[in-house]
Amino acid sequence: MSGREYFIGIDLGGTNIKAVAIDKEGRVFCKKNTPTESEKGPEFVIEKIISLINNFADNGELVDRDLRAVGVAVAGVIDMEEGICKFLTNFPTKWKGISLAKRIEEGVGCQSFLINDVRAMTLAEKTFGAGKGVKNLVCVAVGTGIGGGIVINGDLYFGSEGFAGEIGHQTVEPYGIRCGCGNYGCLEALASGPSITSQAIRMVKQGATTIIRDLVDNDLNKITPRVIAEAARRGDKMAKEIWRREGYYLGIGIANLLVILNPEMVIIGGGVSRAFDLFFEEIKKTLRERVYVGPDVDKVKIVPGKLKDIAGAIGAATWAMLKVI
Amino acid sequence: MSGREYFIGIDLGGTNIKAVAIDKEGRVFCKKNTPTESEKGPEFVIEKIISLINNFADNGELVDRDLRAVGVAVAGVIDMEEGICKFLTNFPTKWKGISLAKRIEEGVGCQSFLINDVRAMTLAEKTFGAGKGVKNLVCVAVGTGIGGGIVINGDLYFGSEGFAGEIGHQTVEPYGIRCGCGNYGCLEALASGPSITSQAIRMVKQGATTIIRDLVDNDLNKITPRVIAEAARRGDKMAKEIWRREGYYLGIGIANLLVILNPEMVIIGGGVSRAFDLFFEEIKKTLRERVYVGPDVDKVKIVPGKLKDIAGAIGAATWAMLKVI
Numbered sequence: 001m002s003g004r005e006y007f008i009g010i011d012l013g014g015t016n017i018k019a020v021a022i023d024k025e026g027r028v029f030c031k032k033n034t035p036t037e038s039e040k041g042p043e044f045v046i047e048k049i050i051s052l053i054n055n056f057a058d059n060g061e062l063v064d065r066d067l068r069a070v071g072v073a074v075a076g077v078i079d080m081e082e083g084i085c086k087f088l089t090n091f092p093t094k095w096k097g098i099s100l101a102k103r104i105e106e107g108v109g110c111q112s113f114l115i116n117d118v119r120a121m122t123l124a125e126k127t128f129g130a131g132k133g134v135k136n137l138v139c140v141a142v143g144t145g146i147g148g149g150i151v152i153n154g155d156l157y158f159g160s161e162g163f164a165g166e167i168g169h170q171t172v173e174p175y176g177i178r179c180g181c182g183n184y185g186c187l188e189a190l191a192s193g194p195s196i197t198s199q200a201i202r203m204v205k206q207g208a209t210t211i212i213r214d215l216v217d218n219d220l221n222k223i224t225p226r227v228i229a230e231a232a233r234r235g236d237k238m239a240k241e242i243w244r245r246e247g248y249y250l251g252i253g254i255a256n257l258l259v260i261l262n263p264e265m266v267i268i269g270g271g272v273s274r275a276f277d278l279f280f281e282e283i284k285k286t287l288r289e290r291v292y293v294g295p296d297v298d299k300v301k302i303v304p305g306k307l308k309d310i311a312g313a314i315g316a317a318t319w320a321m322l323k324v325i
Numbered sequence: 326m327s328g329r330e331y332f333i334g335i336d337l338g339g340t341n342i343k344a345v346a347i348d349k350e351g352r353v354f355c356k357k358n359t360p361t362e363s364e365k366g367p368e369f370v371i372e373k374i375i376s377l378i379n380n381f382a383d384n385g386e387l388v389d390r391d392l393r394a395v396g397v398a399v400a401g402v403i404d405m406e407e408g409i410c411k412f413l414t415n416f417p418t419k420w421k422g423i424s425l426a427k428r429i430e431e432g433v434g435c436q437s438f439l440i441n442d443v444r445a446m447t448l449a450e451k452t453f454g455a456g457k458g459v460k461n462l463v464c465v466a467v468g469t470g471i472g473g474g475i476v477i478n479g480d481l482y483f484g485s486e487g488f489a490g491e492i493g494h495q496t497v498e499p500y501g502i503r504c505g506c507g508n509y510g511c512l513e514a515l516a517s518g519p520s521i522t523s524q525a526i527r528m529v530k531q532g533a534t535t536i537i538r539d540l541v542d543n544d545l546n547k548i549t550p551r552v553i554a555e556a557a558r559r560g561d562k563m564a565k566e567i568w569r570r571e572g573y574y575l576g577i578g579i580a581n582l583l584v585i586l587n588p589e590m591v592i593i594g595g596g597v598s599r600a601f602d603l604f605f606e607e608i609k610k611t612l613r614e615r616v617y618v619g620p621d622v623d624k625v626k627i628v629p630g631k632l633k634d635i636a637g638a639i640g641a642a643t644w645a646m647l648k649v650i
Contacts, residue, residue: 136485150585152477159587160461163619170581171615174498181617183580255508256495260475260585262484290496292506294488 005068008053009317011117011310012074014038014090017049020313021056021067024321026128029061031310042095050107070104070112071320073120073312075145080162083114089145113323119165120315121305122149123156125267127318129306136263139305140167140254143270145180146188150261168192172252191249193225193272199242200228210238229275240278247279251286254302258287258295269305276304330393333378334642336442336635337399339363339415342374345638346381349646351453354386356635367420375432395429395437396645398445398637400472405487408439414470438648444490445640446630447474448481450592452643454631461588464630465492465579468595470505471513475586493517497577516574518550518597524567525553535563554600565603572604576611579627583612587620594630601629 006029011018019032032052038045053070056062076088083101104112115123122139125131131139131151139149146168150157157164168188169181176185189195200223204213212231216222231239254266268276280302287297307314331354336343344357357377363370378395381387401413408426429437440448447456447464456462456476464474471493475482482489493513494506501510514520525548529538537556541547556564579591593601605627612622632639 148585152482157477159620160589161587161620164585164587166584166587166619169584169616169618171577172496172499174577183615183617252496252499256581257585259491259494260473260489260582262486262489262491264485290508291494292508293494294491295484295486 004065006062006065007068007317007321008056008070009120009313009315009320010049010053010070010072011120011312011316012036012045012049012072013117013312014075017045017052018310018313019052019056020310020317021059021062022314022317022321023065024325026314026318028310028314030056030059031313032056038091041092042098046098046100046103046107050104053104053108067108067110069110069320069324070108071120071316071318071323072100072104072112072114073117073316073319074100074114075117075147078114078116078162080114080158083112085114111320111324113320115316115319116147116162117312118147119149119156119158120313120319121269121307121311122151122165122267122315123318123322124307124311124315125269125305126151126156128314129311130267130303131265134265136261137265137267138167138254138257138261138263139165139267139269140250140257141270142191142250142268142272143193146192146253146270151263167253167257170253170256172249172256187249187253191246191253196225196228196242196246196272197223199245200239203238203242208238211236212239225272225275229278232275232278243275243278244282246272246275247282248286250279251283252290254283255287255290258291258297258300259293262295263300265301265303267303267305269307269311271309273304329390331387331390332393332642332646333381333395334445334638334640334645335374335378335395335397336445336637336641337361337370337374337397338442338637339400342370342377343635343638344377344381345635345642346384346387347639347642347646348390349650351639351643353635353639355381355384356638357381363416366417367423371423371425371428371432375429378429378433392433392435394435394645394649395433396445396641396643396648397425397429397437397439398442398641398644399425399439400442400470403439403441403487405439405483408437410439436645436649438645440641440644441472441487442637443472444474444481444483445638445644446594446632446636447476447490447592447640448643448647449632449636449640450594450630451476451481453639454636455592455628456590459590461586462590462592463492463579463582463586463588464490464592464594465575465582466595467516467575467593467597468518471517471578471595476588492578492582495578495581497574497581512574512578516571516578518595521550521553521567521571521597522548524570525564528563528567533563536561537564550597550600554603557600557603568600568603569607571597571600572607573611575604576608577615579608580612580615583616583620583622583625584618588625590626590628592628592630594632594636596634598629
């Protein structure tokens with residue numbers, strides 16, 4: 001019967017809940033996406049996740065299969081052993097202490113496991129995506145924040161308390177702008193999605209020559225990395241400069257990862273990676289300018305993630321699979 | 326008979342060759358230290374190493390024991406599989422391509438293995454020193470350069486080409502002074518022994534108030550980290566400021582290691598670690614100011630190495646032991 005099992009992965013985000021059902025080979029049978037509505041409180045959201053999972057069973061391709069385990073990826077700090085939320089980045093504090101894994105187990109009748117969302121993305125890319133078969137790699141997720149995951153000798157590495165991979169909080173400019181975390185000059189403060197957006201808003205306000213103002217009909221609140229990418233692709237100089245800077249700072253952060261960890265591959269995921277083509281060359285240039293000791297920069301593969309916006313959900317399902325098989 | 330075996334570790338430095346004989350429990354039976362005389366060429370040095378090893382056998386405590394394997398630690402780039410020197414940091418280029426492991430095997434009649442010197446130090450501290458029993462740790466060696474070694478889940482981690490741990494070449498000040506490697510603002514350029522010395526020389530030349538000038542009888546070429554440490558211990562303000570800066574830059578580099586790797590322990594070795602007490606507090610202060618996401622800084626142990634100047638040799642012997650047992 002084991003060939004007839006499936007695994008559900010949930011990516012519990014502040015805005016949306018994404019869910020996938022996969023088999024052992026990583027085939028995605030179906031995926032679902034629903035608003036989180038986190039303002040309605042943990043109980044509401046937990047019930048929503050449970051019914052989402054239970055509804056999977058009605059799917060045509062899954063009727064003859066058994067749900068073996070569920071994985072849930074969350075942004076924040078979790079107790080992986082106990083399956084308890086300690087601090088969820090985009091949720092109210094009342095999630096603190098909730099035994100999310102246990103609640104889901106009770107609601108769906110199979111084992112459930114928590115994992116950090118970026119570690120999940122890393123696991124997914126390593127197992128079924130861009131990093132398949134690669135022994136040592138680092139995944140850099142650039143979105144609202146910058147997170148990461150590390151694969152060492154084929155296994156996801158968590159560090160002594162599960163925090164390994166917080167590469168967005170390395171200092172790349174000691175006297176740089178303040179990061180949300182409290183430190184100054186973190187990679188995240190310089191190169192996350194909101195950082196790109198605020199650079200663009202500032203420059204537009206200062207009267208820079210750019211088509212971005214037109215693209216958002218003069219409503220600067222509509223500026224997003226996606227808009228800045230569109231402007232750059234249309235040849236806008238200011239937008240291109242923003243993406244060059246993005247590549248420069250990511251390049252410094254990745255250069256540090258190369259000398260410290262000597263990975264074969266660096267996978268760039270997260271929403272901002274949709275603009276990969278706009279900053280890739282500057283990353284490579286920065287690596288060539290900064291990495292002299294150790295790895296041959298031109299041999300290290302710097303690639304975009306393959307699993308895109310369901311990488312976290314696939315990774316959560318993969319994590320559950322690894323825990324029960 | 327296996328309880329009666331011993332292992333020899335050689336630390337082949339640019340100035341001195343250090344050698345130790347140890348048993349499986351890491352007991353050091355005897356140690357030797359002899360000038361390298363690298364100017365006399367590879368053949369001379371290799372013969373010197375071979376006779377050094379062969380002379381160990383005459384030692385009273387070793388006469389009833391069998392030499393099982395030899396490890397050689399070198400600063401630089403090596404082909405560990407083949408035991409070949411590719412680039413030795415403090416040696417002339419004619420060492421390039423020499424099959425050092427094979428030459429030693431022929432000369433002493435047992436298997437021989439090469440390892441990078443800082444990786445060896447890390448292995449020694451992890452197996453028999455400050456990091457005994459610790460699963461995840463980073464070793465930072467501060468001397469002529471800054472190198473490092475990483476232990477992941479109890480094993481030394483080499484990365485995909487053996488370069489993992491080159492933590493001295495992370496960028497901590499993107500527009501900082503140029504490093505010997507070619508990059509700007511490497512940790513090594515800001516916090517290695519020569520960097521400390523050159524700061525002191527510059528400040529003394531500029532007329533700073535300090536007892537250092539007296540300590541070296543006005544001969545600024547005699548300024549070393551050891552002299553600057555002595556001045557600081559006697560209360561010299563300029564010297565204390567140099568050590569504070571040392572702690573600050575090491576603190577940034579270590580903060581990055583904590584968020585990336587989440588180790589339980591950071592061991593600081595190398596010659597400059599003799600001044601550990603003079604920069605430790607500033608490291609801790611910097612970590613508290615810079616590490617907010619992830620590990621609890623006050624739980625991470627920041628400790629000096631225990632095996633001091635024979636850590637590299639003990640690590641080389643340990644590496645040989647791991648390879649044959």
